[in-house]
Amino acid sequence: MNQVAQPGAWSGGGLWRYRRDLLIDGDPVTLGEGATPLLRHGQVWLKLEGISPTGSFKDRGASTAITAARAAGARTVVEDSSGNAGTSVAAYAAAAGLRARIFAPEDIVAAKARAIVALGAELVRVSGPRSAVTAAAIEAARDAYDAGHARDDRFLEGTKTIAFELFEEMGSSLTDVITPVGQGTVLIGLAMGFADLVAAGRLERTPRLHGVQSEACAPLVRGAAIGRPAPVVPQPSLADGIRIPEPTRSERSYAAVRYSGGRWLSVSEDAIGRAWHEAAHAGLLIEPTSAAALAGARALNLPPSAAVIITGSGLKAVDRY
Secondary structure (H helix, E strand, O other), rough: OOOOOOOHOOOOOOOOHHHOOOOOOOOOOOOOOOOEEEEEEOOEEEEHHHOOOOOOOOOHHHHHHHHHHHOOOEEEEEEEEEOOHHHHHHHHHHHOOOEEEEEOOOOOOOHHHHHHHOOOOEEEEEOOOOHHHHHHHHHHHOOOOOOOOOHHHHHHHHHHHHHHHHHHHHHOOEEEEEEOOOOOOHHHHHHHHHHHHHHOOOOOOOOOOEEEEEEEHHHHHHHOOOOOOOOOOOOOOOOOHHHHHHHHHHHHHHHHHHHHHOEEEEOOOOHHHHHHHHHHHHOEEEEEHHHHHHHHHHOOOOOOEEEEEOOOHHHHHHHHO
């Protein structure tokens, strides 16, 4: 078992700087992910994950998950995704010399669909509810390696490194972190990383973790009082990356917010749109999903020691501005 959170043992650059604290076997499959910048923006700090190799934080998880897949002898990996995770898995599978089958909703954003295909993966569009996409991927994984970001904990080993970087950048001055939440891949990863740091005595307590969803699809927010996602009928949303009506690992998402003393909130489409365009007018092309977190930060009136996770690049959605 690897020991956890040994900052004195960290060396090198990027995500794999934290190799000794990642429960991952095998030679790293890397495209230069991690080490994303922290930028002051108004009253908060922004962690700019959109500069990652394929334009989203999912590259961190894909790097660790595909490293583990290759070490396990996989030849084909399977993922189901609304776009970003599929793009990341397609890229890292290509880098590892593996085949990838990406299952996606019929209405996947066109730019993300083109990226998946350009990276050499097989894109399988699935009609029906989002749960049908997941079911199709799980069925396909009977004859392949399941690298699904919503199921494979090795994916979370990558996303927890965001917490390590925030610790190195801000230390104990970091009081709050706010992130958009669909499947909870960032939120749970943050909770894991900060828990490692607390266990190692490097932090006294985890920063408050806040989860934001769009009012158009907010099962976790609506079910927060009972600790179980509420049934929802998803409506069209700018924040397509968190339009997940039946999130997996919901109990871990709820635990991350509850134990840190954070809050759940949903924001309107108008608020997302305003935050998205205001960021662009300040020189920041961010994915609309990330704008939900900016809108949430504004609603929470967070202190200047707060960080917002900008999960993806606006270049993925430039045709929607």
